[in-house]
Amino acid sequence: MSQIQVHDKYFKPYIDENTLQERITAIAAQLSEDYKGKKPLFVAILNGSFMFAADLFKRMTIDVELCFIKLASYKGTKSTGNVITAIGMDTDIFSRDVIIIEDIVDTGKTLSEFLPQLEHQQPASLSIVSLLHKPDATVFPIDIKYLGFSIPNKFVVGYGLDYDGLGRNLPAIYQLA
Numbered sequence: 001m002s003q004i005q006v007h008d009k010y011f012k013p014y015i016d017e018n019t020l021q022e023r024i025t026a027i028a029a030q031l032s033e034d035y036k037g038k039k040p041l042f043v044a045i046l047n048g049s050f051m052f053a054a055d056l057f058k059r060m061t062i063d064v065e066l067c068f069i070k071l072a073s074y075k076g077t078k079s080t081g082n083v084i085t086a087i088g089m090d091t092d093i094f095s096r097d098v099i100i101i102e103d104i105v106d107t108g109k110t111l112s113e114f115l116p117q118l119e120h121q122q123p124a125s126l127s128i129v130s131l132l133h134k135p136d137a138t139v140f141p142i143d144i145k146y147l148g149f150s151i152p153n154k155f156v157v158g159y160g161l162d163y164d165g166l167g168r169n170l171p172a173i174y175q176l177a
């Protein structure tokens with residue numbers, strides 16, 4: 001893998017496809033074990049998590065449901081600090097075992113605003129899966145129960161993550177060069 005250009009910026013290979021897929025397989029195995037006998041509901045946060053959610057979902061070996069919501073806080077490579085709900089929940093989560101699927105937790109703002117809304121609806125349980133976490137960027141601490149990779153505070157694209165709309169189709173993760 002070599003350096004790539006997205007819009008005006010250059011990105012270098014950071015997490016390759018095999019490494020991503022191996023980690024996702026391990027998380028799916030762990031979730032399938034931890035939720036055995038339950039029928040959890042994945043709530044995947046669009047747009048960034050769609051690829052991760054799909055790969056994780058198809059590796060689940062227990063009964064599991066899936067729905068999507070759309071939240072956004074980013075413009076370009078910076079968080080705007082405002083979380084907008086563009087598509088809301090269409091599924092009743094009362095007394096369900098809910099598993100939030102995120103692509104990345106950066107400042108934690110998105111989830112810190114969204115989680116109370118979900119808790120208000122009284123799910124039986126609520127846990128968070130995130131492919132990536134930038135601990136050095138944390139402003140609002142989030143309890144990520146299942147984490148793919150902890151990464152430095154540098155902008156990344158690929159595997160669902162975008163820089164102003166582009167880069168989502170890359171099968172691996174790239175870091176700002």
Ligand code: XMP
Pocket residue numbers: 048073074079102103104105106107108109110111154155156157161162163
């Ligand atoms: P917060 O700060 O609310 O951010 O935890 C979470 C959301 O911000 C987006 N995000 C990124 N998107 N590369 C991206 O393509 C990044 O490095 C990055 N950091 C944060 C993402 O949508 C996430 O859900």
Ligand code: MG
Pocket residue numbers: 045046047048049103104
């Ligand atoms: Mg996102």
